Amino acid sequence: MLRIVAGAAFVCLMAPLALAEEIKLSDVQLLGKRVFEDANLSEPRGMSCASCHDPRHAFQGNNASPVAAVAAGSRPGHFGLRKVPTLMYKAYSPPFGFYKDVDDGKEVLEAKGGQFWDGRADDLAQQVQTPLTNPDEMNNPSLEAVAAKIAVGDYADLAKSVFGADLFDDKATAMTKLAGAVAAFEQSERFAPFSSRFDDWLRGKAKLTELESRGYRVFVDPKRGNCLACHVGKTDSKEPTDWLFTDFTYDAFGLPRNRAIPANSDSKYFDLGLCARPGLDAVLPKEVARDSLCGAFKVPTLRNVAVATPYFHNGAFASLRDAVAIYATRDTDPAHWYPQKHGGVNKYDDLPANLRAGVNVKEVPYDRKIGQRPRLDNGDIDALVAFLKTLTDKGMD
């Protein structure tokens, strides 16, 4: 369920960014929107949350970065480390934790939820504070400094009417409240419209083409795509909210290293994902080996995936077709995806050699070896791509 912020009057407004539809936002959500779009909140000024999370682009983008895979920060020469994720449907993520699950009849503890590719923020409100002070993003010296800017900005009165005239007396508390307002905006319908053609198909209001239907069948078939195992939906449900295309769990894909990411020019630098998550020690159950989490990143929703280029946490692929095709031939034709090393193929080369054991090689469709037939043929891949394109919400490009 989306948490709805109670108590505030509903206002109708046309979004300034030429969005076709009218969105209803409460006052606190409207305040959150102002913070989200405020380009005064970076150092130097000029970038907002929306610079990287473009509302017209499923709240995804890269702030016009010269390196497609990672966003440019507020200062020249500063870049992020991971692809900017879409912010749509993120309010559905549970808080980060290790949740009980049953795997092959055995009870296991499975990492799930949180915000960021490694879940290091528990929820949306906590998340807001990070980019504001990240030196490679908005680069403010402190959260208090951000609150001080808002206190003299052009929506200070709105902020005070929502949170009280004394809001800015304590800048730290003010920022916590303002972060809550941004989270409230991110919980609005604007971020979860369920307006894709697939949703209309669920509602019985649209048809899928033959190719898209084939893609759907491959997607849900546990012996072919098996995509549904992680990009979850309930095949017996016509309720769009049962189709988030993720269960917010984590998995190690073993992607090819993206050498275009500036941080990767240091050959000793590896983005280890979940096993290097800040704050993991405090929540890691003793039954779970830390190394088993290396290379694992959160399963992203596939809603709006067609407009969310490039693909995967390291932006390894510019094309959606490649992002799907690697599921078919990662291990049957590794030379196509990975570089050569010492006369062999250096598989899973975005992880150090001693930390590749956690890469998923057991589940369909990853369970193939050289010489075996891939689970998906070229026609299946085209069909999957066509199906994924039905997941784009209205008004996104």
Ligand code: HEC
């Ligand atoms: C310079 C680009 C940039 C700016 C500015 C930026 N973000 Fe992000 N955002 C990112 C990147 C990159 C990630 C993924 C980082 C990671 O997972 O380590 C991210 C992740 C997120 C997530 C987690 C989504 C998920 O899939 O788990 C949320 C929510 C979010 N940002 C909201 C915001 C808000 C709110 C602001 C403004 C206060 C903001 N971002 C500003 C680049 C940016």
Ligand code: HEC
């Ligand atoms: C075992 C779990 C699992 C299965 C099965 C699975 N995925 Fe994924 N998928 C993931 C994870 C985890 C990621 C993110 C990995 C990363 O970036 O490190 C991902 C990422 C993606 C992305 C990139 C999305 C983005 O925003 O960058 C696409 C596209 C995708 N999957 C499509 C598929 C399709 C199509 C199938 C079926 C053929 C499939 N997935 C099966 C776990 C899975």
